[in-house]
Structure formats: structure tokens, C-alpha cells
Amino acid sequence: MKLIERTGRSYLILSLVIFVLFGIVLYFILTAVMDNRLDEKLRYNKEVISKRIKYETPLTIFEEPEELTSSENLLYPKDTIVYKDTLIFHAIEDVEGIENTEEYEKYRQLTAYETFPSGKRYKIITRNSLVRNQDFVTIITLLTIFITLLLVAGLWFFNTKTANKIWKPFYNNLNSLKNFSIQDQKPIELQSSNIDEFTELNGSIKSLTEKLSSDYNNLKEFTENASHEMQTPLAIMQSKIELLLQSTNLNSSEIKQLRSIYQAGQRLSKLNKTLLTLAKVENRQFSEIEEVNLSELITNKIEIYEDFIEAKKLELEIEIEPDIILETNSTMVDMLVTNLISNAIRHNIDKGSIFIKLSAVHFQISNSGNELTISPENLFNRFKKASSSADSSGLGLAIVKKICEINEWKIDYTFLDEQHQIIVRF
Amino acid sequence: MKILIVEDEIELIESMATYLENEDFICEKATNFFDAEDKLISFNYDVVILDITLPDGSGIDLLKMIKDKDAKVGVLIVSAKDSLDDKLKGLDLGADDYITKPFHLAELNSRINSLLRRQKFDGSDMIVFNEIEIDPNSKEVTIDKKLIELTKKEYNLLLYFIANKNKVVTKESIAEHLWGDEIEMADSFDFIYTHLGNLRKKIKKYGANDYVKTMYGLGYKFSE
Numbered sequence: 001m002k003l004i005e006r007t008g009r010s011y012l013i014l015s016l017v018i019f020v021l022f023g024i025v026l027y028f029i030l031t032a033v034m035d036n037r038l039d040e041k042l043r044y045n046k047e048v049i050s051k052r053i054k055y056e057t058p059l060t061i062f063e064e065p066e067e068l069t070s071s072e073n074l075l076y077p078k079d080t081i082v083y084k085d086t087l088i089f090h091a092i093e094d095v096e097g098i099e100n101t102e103e104y105e106k107y108r109q110l111t112a113y114e115t116f117p118s119g120k121r122y123k124i125i126t127r128n129s130l131v132r133n134q135d136f137v138t139i140i141t142l143l144t145i146f147i148t149l150l151l152v153a154g155l156w157f158f159n160t161k162t163a164n165k166i167w168k169p170f171y172n173n174l175n176s177l178k179n180f181s182i183q184d185q186k187p188i189e190l191q192s193s194n195i196d197e198f199t200e201l202n203g204s205i206k207s208l209t210e211k212l213s214s215d216y217n218n219l220k221e222f223t224e225n226a227s228h229e230m231q232t233p234l235a236i237m238q239s240k241i242e243l244l245l246q247s248t249n250l251n252s253s254e255i256k257q258l259r260s261i262y263q264a265g266q267r268l269s270k271l272n273k274t275l276l277t278l279a280k281v282e283n284r285q286f287s288e289i290e291e292v293n294l295s296e297l298i299t300n301k302i303e304i305y306e307d308f309i310e311a312k313k314l315e316l317e318i319e320i321e322p323d324i325i326l327e328t329n330s331t332m333v334d335m336l337v338t339n340l341i342s343n344a345i346r347h348n349i350d351k352g353s354i355f356i357k358l359s360a361v362h363f364q365i366s367n368s369g370n371e372l373t374i375s376p377e378n379l380f381n382r383f384k385k386a387s388s389s390a391d392s393s394g395l396g397l398a399i400v401k402k403i404c405e406i407n408e409w410k411i412d413y414t415f416l417d418e419q420h421q422i423i424v425r426f
Numbered sequence: 427m428k429i430l431i432v433e434d435e436i437e438l439i440e441s442m443a444t445y446l447e448n449e450d451f452i453c454e455k456a457t458n459f460f461d462a463e464d465k466l467i468s469f470n471y472d473v474v475i476l477d478i479t480l481p482d483g484s485g486i487d488l489l490k491m492i493k494d495k496d497a498k499v500g501v502l503i504v505s506a507k508d509s510l511d512d513k514l515k516g517l518d519l520g521a522d523d524y525i526t527k528p529f530h531l532a533e534l535n536s537r538i539n540s541l542l543r544r545q546k547f548d549g550s551d552m553i554v555f556n557e558i559e560i561d562p563n564s565k566e567v568t569i570d571k572k573l574i575e576l577t578k579k580e581y582n583l584l585l586y587f588i589a590n591k592n593k594v595v596t597k598e599s600i601a602e603h604l605w606g607d608e609i610e611m612a613d614s615f616d617f618i619y620t621h622l623g624n625l626r627k628k629i630k631k632y633g634a635n636d637y638v639k640t641m642y643g644l645g646y647k648f649s650e
Contacts, residue, residue, distance in 0.1 A: 231506035232435050235528035239441030242531045245594045245644055246448075252642070259643050266598050269528045304605060307579075307617040 004163040011159065012152060019148035023141060030140060034133045035108065039083055042110035045126040046081075050114055053122060068113065068121045076113040084109055085130065106130040169193040173202060180209060182216045185284075220283050227276035234269050241265065274395045277335065278382075281402045286329040294324045294333065298358055301337050308345045314367075315353040324360055326426065332403045339396040340365050340422060347420065366421040376413050427542065428452045428470070432462040432488065433477040433504065442475065445531040446538070448593075459483030466492060472545070473500040473538055478516070486519065493520040500541040504529070530599035536589040555588050556650075557634050569632040579604055580625045583618075587638065587648035596645040622646070 051057075068076075087104040112124040169191040180188050188209045190202045241262045244250075250258070280286065298320055302309075309316055326333065344354050344367035352368035372379065380401040383394040404411040410425040429451050433439045436457055443453040454469070456462035459482040466474075466488065474492055478485035485503065492499050503516045506527045516524055522541050525534060543551060543562050553560040559568045565581060567574050576584065586603050587595065597615045604618070626636055639647045 228506050231527040232438065235506075236435060236437045236441065238528045239438060239445070239531050242594075242596065242599075243441055243444055245596065246445075255643050262596065262598075265528075307605075307620075311616060311620075 038108045042126045080113045082111045224279040286332045313351045317355045319357040363424045429473045430471045431475045432456045478505045532590045532599045539589040569634045592649045
């Protein structure tokens with residue numbers, strides 16, 4: 001549930017309760033006030049009647065006064081006035097005599113038991129119809145309900161409208177937060193708002209993302225710097241071993257051990273170089289864009305790998321459209337092609353096959369080989385390698401993937417009919 | 427031939443100097459910008475091996491200085507930074523070659539040799555090893571004046587061996603020399619063996635001695 005709805009609903013319920021209570025209270029107050037006024041009027045009428053009786057003025061439209069019965073005398077020995085609401089049956093004959101209306105009507109009735117100076121006691125009844133009053137109350141109640149509804153609807157409408165306006169920057173910012181990628185290197189853009197809480201939130205988000213970005217950059221730089229720093233000690237190690245190898249008085253056991261150290265050093269150097277390359281690709285240091293003739297590049301690479309292809313007796317099939325030009329960084333494409341071709345050779349079987357195809361929209365390389373021992377989703381992750389062979393760093397495809405990402409190319413891997421197939425779509 | 431090695435890592439300088447002095451180069455060492463500047467003003471060198479990152483300055487500035495003084499001096503940049511920018515910048519400013527750390531001493535030596543060869547304007551400088559003669563311009567190899575046909579890789583291999591004669595050359599360094607450092611295949615050693623086998627056969631066929639010795643477990647040595 002949205003915050004607006006939640007608060008809106010509370011307001012709605014609260015205002016409904018208030019208005020219902022208000023309506024009830026209003027009803028009772030109005031009824032009381034009107035009863036009071038009616039009672040006054042009834043008393044006034046009664047006074048008129050009792051005065052007439054007192055001065056023996058004939059009561060023209062009234063019946064002759066009757067004295068109280070003995071039982072009534074017993075019930076009201078003193079002068080008493082009793083008010084009550086009563087229903088009286090009406091049978092009004094229509095003027096044209098077509099329709100008779102029969103109904104009970106509500107009346108307010110005053111009954112006075114009064115002793116007059118003559119010593120006689122009389123009962124005086126005056127009544128007034130409550131129908132008009134009831135109509136009045138009904139109208140007021142309806143009006144109240146109408147106003148309540150109008151107010152609630154209006155409140156709802158304005159609340160939603162202003163809330164939308166107030167929350168708009170919030171939702172916009174939420175969206176840009178969702179789309180924020182630490183790898184883009186772009187600072188997050190937030191819409192400002194004149195609401196203090198949102199301004200504060202924006203500030204926090206800004207500083208948080210800035211912190212994230214700088215941490216991320218530091219980490220990336222760290223990889224690169226660490227790799228750089230390792231180059232020199234590695235160079236010293238390698239050169240010292242190479243010098244040692246020149247000495248003539250080594251026995252075979254020493255040679256063996258030296259050889260192991262040397263090979264381990266070589267592996268470390270290669271790994272370090274590859275890590276450095278990956279860090280550089282990730283840090284987007286290969287940003288110079290030029291026209292690269294991919295057809296030529298691939299043909300040249302295949303030539304370099306000729307020995308390797310021949311040694312494994314691989315059947316090579318090539319379909320390269322001439323002069324495919326890409327606007328990209330030449331170093332990166334070189335790395336991409338090198339990695340993919342060397343992978344296709346390295347992870348091939350003896351007397352296997354390689355198929356390389358290049359068109360204006362895609363570069364495809366397929367090779368025969370055993371099925372992956374890792375899941376294809378992991379294939380492009382760092383240090384995920386299907387073989388444990390020492391000459392595979394497990395970084396090649398990670399570099400390939402990163403290069404594709406930077407160039408916004410799509411890369412797909414499939415394994416079909418004993419064939420590994422990688423397609424890069426430009 | 428006089429070489430100045432500018433590099434802040436004393437141990438690396440020592441290695442380079444030991445290897446190159448063995449090749450009858452005279453090596454002088456400078457471990458910082460100030461030293462290097464001083465030596466460059468006072469003496470003349472045929473080749474300068476230059477590290478870009480020095481504690482008290484940039485090798486790039488030294489490079490400008492060297493080339494302003496004498497454009498013929500060969501400059502080989504050694505850098506831990508394998509970035510294209512540095513490479514291009516270095517080569518644009520007149521550096522003759524660029525090598526990235528870590529490197530094989532044999533490779534360094536081979537690069538210096540080819541650098542020195544390029545310095546000779548007439549190009550008549552032949553590489554001679556006993557009965558084997560190589561013309562680096564036409565890339566022709568003769569044995570006892572008879573021309574022999576070598577593939578590109580065999581030619582490069584022979585040149586590499588002669589540059590590093592009497593030295594143990596590891597298979598790793600040969601592989602890198604022939605195929606570049608992007609090759610990371612153990613298989614490459616078999617190809618060295620194949621190319622080397624072919625080279626040996628051809629040389630023997632034309633009556634030269636087999637100078638290549640297999641150093642068990644290490645690599646090869648080209649020697650008398």
C-alpha cells in the first residue's frame with residue numbers, strides 16, 4: 001500500500017467518524033431546541049385557554065371545559081404540566097373525494113392539570129404537529145451527509161493531487177536510484193524538492209553513491225596498482241633465475257628445482273599480466289576509438305596460431321567476409337579475438353574442428369570439444385575454468401565478456417552436437 | 427658498445443648488467459633521474475635502457491633529453507606499465523623499442539642487438555657466426571656462401587640464438603619471442619621443437635655444424 005493511500009485512508013476514516021458523530025449530536029441538539037420552542041408555544045396556547053376559562057370568555061372553537069374526573073384528581077392532586085410525543089390518527093378526506101389519506105402523525109402534546117380560582121380543576125390539552133419539525137431534521141441530516149461526502153471527496157481529490165505533486169521528485173529519484181550502476185561512473189542525478197525530508201534523503205543518497213563509487217574505483221585501482229607493483233619483483237625473480245641457469249656447475253636435482261621455480265614464476269607473471277589486462281579493460285583504459293578491419297585482424301590471428309592448429313590436426317573452416325570495419329578500440333578487439341581463437345584451440349580435441357565466421361553483424365567461433373564441467377552461466381566468470389590445466393588462467397573469457405559489455409555487444413554460448421559455439425553480435 | 431641502464435631497482439639493474447656484460451657490452455648504471463641526467467650529459471652511449479617510472483622524475487623527460495643530444499642513440503624503454511598510451515608516447519618521442527616487465531634477459535639482449543643493427547645506416551653489417559652469415563636487411567641466410575631457405579619462424583629462431591649465443595635460452599623465452607606473450611599454451615614447446623628440428627636439419631644439410639645443444643630440462647644453448 002502506498003504511503004499516500006495509507007494516510008489518505010486514515011484521514012477518510014477519521015473524517016467519516018467525526019461527521020457521523022457530528023451528525024448524531026446535531027440531530028439531538030436540533031430536536032431538543034425545537035421541542036423546547038414547541039413546548040413554549042404549547043404553554044402559551046394553554047395560558048390563552050386558561051385565561052379564557054378564568055374570565056369565562058367563551059371558548060369558541062373548543063368544547064365546553066370538563067372538570068377532572070376523580071381518578072385524574074387522584075393522579076394529579078397538584079397543578080401539573082405533562083409533555084409527551086404522541087401519534088394521532090388522521091383521516092383526511094380529499095377534496096375531490098377520490099383518495100383518502102389515512103396516517104398517524106406525530107404530535108407534541110401538553111397536558112395541564114390546573115386548579116382555577118373558582119376551585120374547579122380542569123385538564124387542558126394543547127398539541128402541535130411535529131411533521132414540519134421532522135422534515136426540517138431530515139433535511140438537515142441529508143445536508144450534513146451531503147456536505148460530509150463532498151468534503152471527503154474534495155479532501156481525497158486534493159490530497160491525492162498535492163501528494164502526487166509532492167511525491168513526484170521522490171518517485172523520479174527512486175527510479176534513478178534503481179537505474180544507478182556503479183560501473184557507469186556517472187554520478188546519480190536527483191530531482192530536488194522543497195520538502196525537507198526529501199532534500200535530506202537526496203543528500204544521503206548522493207553521499208552514499210559517491211562513497212560507493214569512490215570505494216569501487218579505489219578497489220579497481222587497487223587491482224591495477226597491485227598488479228603493477230608485482231611486475232618489478234617478478235622481473236627481478238625471473239632475471240635472477242635466468243642468470244642462475246647460465247651457470248655450468250648445476251647438478252640435475254638443482255636444475256629440476258630451478259626449473260620448477262622458474263615455471264611457477266612464469267605462471268605468476270602470466271596471471272599477473274592477465275589480471276592487469278582485465279583491470280585495465282574494467283577501468284576502461286582502452287578508450288581510443290578507431291576503425292578496425294576485423295577481417296584482416298582475424299586472418300592474421302589465425303596465421304599466428306597456425307602451428308597450434310596443425311599440431312592438433314584441427315580441421316579449420318573459415319567464412320570471413322572481407323573488410324568488415326568496426327569503430328572500436330583495436331587493443332580490445334585484438335584481445336577478444338586472441339582469447340576466443342586460443343580457447344577454441346586449447347579446449348579442442350585431437351583431430352577436432354574449428355569453424356570461424358565473420359559477417360557485418362556477428363562473429364562466430366565454434367569448436368569441437370568435450371562438454372563443460374561447469375555450468376555455462378559460470379563460463380564467463382573469473383577463475384571459473386573447465387580444466388585445471390596450468391596454462392589456463394580462467395580469466396580469458398572474463399576479459400572477453402567485459403570487452404563485449406563495454407562495446408555493447410551481445411555474447412552467447414551454446415553447446416550443440418559436441419560443438420562449443422560462441423557468437424558475438426555487434 | 428656502451429649501454430646505460432636507467433632503472434630504480436638495483437637488483438634488476440644487476441641482472442641486466444651481468445647478462446649484457448657477458449655479451450661484451452659495457453654497462454653503466456643509474457638508479458635515479460639525477461644520476462641518469464648526469465651520466466647522459468657527461469658521456470656518450472650507444473644504447474640507453476630506460477625505465478619510465480623513476481623516483482625523482484619521468485623517464486619520458488630523459489628520453490627527450492637523449493634524443494635532443496643525439497638522435498642516433500638507441501633507446502629501449504622498460505616499463506611496468508603495459509599501457510598503449512605509454513607505449514605510443516614513448517615511441518612517438520623517439521624511443522626505438524618498448525619492453526614490459528617482467529621480461530626475459532635473452533629477449534632484452536635480442537632487442538638491443540636488433541636496435542644496434544638498425545642504427546647502422548649502410549645496412550651492410552652482416553651477422554656472422556662461423557660459417558653462418560645473416561643479412562638482416564634482406565633476411566637472407568647463407569652457409570659457406572650458399573643461400574638457404576628458412577621459414578620466418580626458423581629465421582627468427584636462428585637470429586635469437588645467435589644474439590644469445592653461449593647462453594641457456596629457456597623454452598619460455600623462445601615461445602614468447604616467436605609467438606608474442608599473448609600465447610599461453612604449453613603446446614608451444616612442441617612447436618619450438620618442430621621448428622628447431624627443421625632448422626637444425628637445414629643447417630646440417632648445408633654442411634654447417636650443429637650448434638644447438640639441448641640443455642635438459644632448461645632449454646637450448648647455441649654454442650660452438
